[in-house]
Amino acid sequence: MHIPQLLSQRFADAIARSPFADQVDDIQRLAGMIRIAGNPKFGDYQANFAMPLSKMVSGSNPRDVAQQVVDLADLDQICEAPEVAGPGFINLKLRDDFITNNLVAMLDDPRCLVGQVDSPKKILIDYSSPNVAKPMHVGHIRTTVIGHCLAQTLAFMGHEIITDNHLGDWGTQFGMIIYGYKHFGDPNVVAADPVPELSKLYRLVHQLMSYHKAVSSLPKLDHQIETLSLQREEALKEAEAVEGKEAKKKRKLADSISKKIAGSKEGIEKAKSTIKAIDSDPEMKSLAEKHSSIATAVLEETSKLHAGDEENKQLWEQFLPHCKDEINRVYNRLNVSFDHTLGESFYHPMLRKTVDDLRERGLATESDGAICVFLDQFDAPMIIQKRDGAFLYATTDLATLKYREEEFSPDEILYVVDARQSEHFEKLFAVAELTKLTTAKLVHVSFGTVLGEDGKPIKTRSGTLIGLESLLDDAVEAAYQVVCDPDRIVNLEPPMGDDEKRQVSETIGIGAIKYADLSHHRTSDYQFKLSKMVALSGNTATYAQYNYARTPSILQRNGVTEKDVHQRVAESGLILSHPAERDLALMLMRFEEALSSVYDDYAPNHLVDYVYGLAESFAKFNTQCHVLRAESNEIQTTRLALVVLTGRVLQLGLRLLGIDVVERM
RNA sequence: GCGCCCAUAGCUCAGCUGGAUAGAGCAUCGGACUUCUAAUCCGACGGUCGGAGGUUCGAAUCCUCCUGGGCGUGCCA
Secondary structure, eight states: HHHHHHHHHHHHHHHHTTGGGGOSSSSSHTTTTTESSGGGGGOSSSEOOOHHHHHTTTTOHHHHHHHHHHHSOOTTTTTSEEEEEEEEEEEEEEEEEHHEEEEEEETTTTTTOOOOOSSSOEEEEEOOOOOOTTBBBBOOOOOOOHHHHHHHHHHHTTEEEEEOOOOOOOHHHHHHHHHHHHHHHOHHHHHSSSSHHHHHHHHHHHHHHHHHHHHHHHHHHHHHHHHHHHHHHHHHHHHSOOOOOHHHHHHHHHHHHHHHHHHHHHHHHHHHHHHHHHHHHHHHHHHHHHHTTTHHHHHHHHHHHHOOOHHHHHHHHHHHHHHHHHHHHHHHTTOOSSOOOOOHHHHGHHHHHHHHHHHHHTOEEEEEEEEEEOOOOOOEEEEEETTOOOHHHHHHHHHHHHHHHHHOOOOOOEEEEEEGGHHHHHHHHHHHHHHHHOOOEEEEEEEEEOOOSSSSOOOOOTSOOOBBHHHHHHHHHHHHHHHHHHHHHHTTOOOOOOEEEEEHHHHHHHHHHHHHHTTTTTOOOOOOHHHHHHSSSSSHHHHHHHHEEEEEEEEHHHHOOOOOOHHHHHHOOOOOOOOHHHHHHHHHHHHHHHHHHHHTOOOOOHHHHHHHHHHHHHHHHHHHOOOOSSSSSHHHHHHHHHHHHHHHHHHHHHHTTTTOOOOOO
């Protein structure tokens, strides 16, 4: 049930039959101008096409045009008599029996009146795509949660969805682990308990590399600060010498140099603390000294792997499954899965050919020793092979696209990737267009950065990223505190046992994190504030989950099952007796609108808004419309039906967001 | 330098294919519990939608310029 679409069709018919039909060039667009009424006193929906339409019809005025279309439109079954108001708005109020008829139909429809799309598309969604062997951090949450929600939602709408986790399983991090294993690893320990041991090795190598990098960066940073200070003074001097706009410009330049200086100073502080961590530990200090050229050694291990070195290949094959176990633990917890997990390594054998093809077609040329594709619309080329012969992620992405076209021939490919990579995707899409690599619509579903409470990209004090798992643990723990508050659950019968408490807090804690992420528009940066997410009040997952949990509880208190409600509805029918009932009923019917708008700009926050709105309508209904004490049997039946349907839509809506519900909390 | 993005209530954010009086959560203040679960509901307070022009019957929304911020920018991904 997509009410605006339905109304729009009726208006399109009416305009087409009107005397001025031939003066209108785009009936569909005009008739599509249906909006939810801005103010309840104007009804439920409003049609805004009369003003622009009147402009196309010479000698007409909007109010008359509106009235003529209204007179022709077949709306009797749907709306009360429409009213033309203001400059030419058409106000529409749905008939109560239209609403109740739909509620009855909804009770028998597991899809909650959401239609299957007319023309299903095959859509491939590339999301999550972490580097394995590196610990996952908050940065991974957005792509994973947004991608999963899009996959669920579009699939439910009737599209054919293929999800693919484009794992980073072939990069430097394996060189690091291999190096770590060869120098610090104990084969027995690794064999016995591989996952924590491998991540320990990764962290050790990472720390040693950071140490040497920090040591060598200090003089560079000092020198940088010197140079910048000189530049700054010069800029200020020049500002003195000139006047007006030029002086302002120079002062601004000096300001921006000041910021760079501050940045360098911060870099020095960070480097110093990295160095201190090692220097203060004699054992680490001696390790660092022994492995002074660790960075180049790691790169060597990586390129040996890529070149097919037996030993490294064998180690990679040994380690990879364990690295996958590691990330799968997080996916299990987030309840996320993929149809395919084709990592970078999968495409490695195709890269040579990818480059050769582009060279043969004359699109790729050598420049400064690297193989580049130059594009008119960009200053910098897309580099597909480095001077040292290594391939880059651009190469892999091209090979991946070719494979996806041949294997799946999708209508659309969505890349759920950080906005900072937008230029890469623009280039990738441009090359795809140039080479006619695919007929699919390519979309970079970009998203903003997760910021800390200071408004900067989220980091811990030491500069390392907060681990994703500890974050999930914190959220679950916070939820546990509230779930297990004895004062709250004292009345639950039977009492909540330990297992249920744990399960409920897991569901609520994880839901809190997902909901907080999805509730922001994907393109905006947002501040990650755990205390706010697990506050469990206001616009949070908990609010929706809580309102869901009340629905089975109400049925239980009334001593009825869903089946009983069906029966009663069939016998007595429905009647709307209270505005809160009507508001809730209308909200239930708007589910499909919410799903459509998620697809329109790949924006899950529209579904979050809907779920919140529905939960809110239900909360209001709940305080104003008592089921057990309903004034009549018919009214009670109606309210029971609303409770059943609200429970279903809330559960389904949350499920599409990737969030679970519990039966009581 | 060039390119992309952003600026809305004290704070965090919605709203942006132009529509009637710009919304929510948090915070603050005041009300409602012998609860079909108060993790709730009701009310109050709170805005030059960064600034200036322009297009339009109508602009937070579209265009231009300005200011302030973020990100990217030839061999990481």
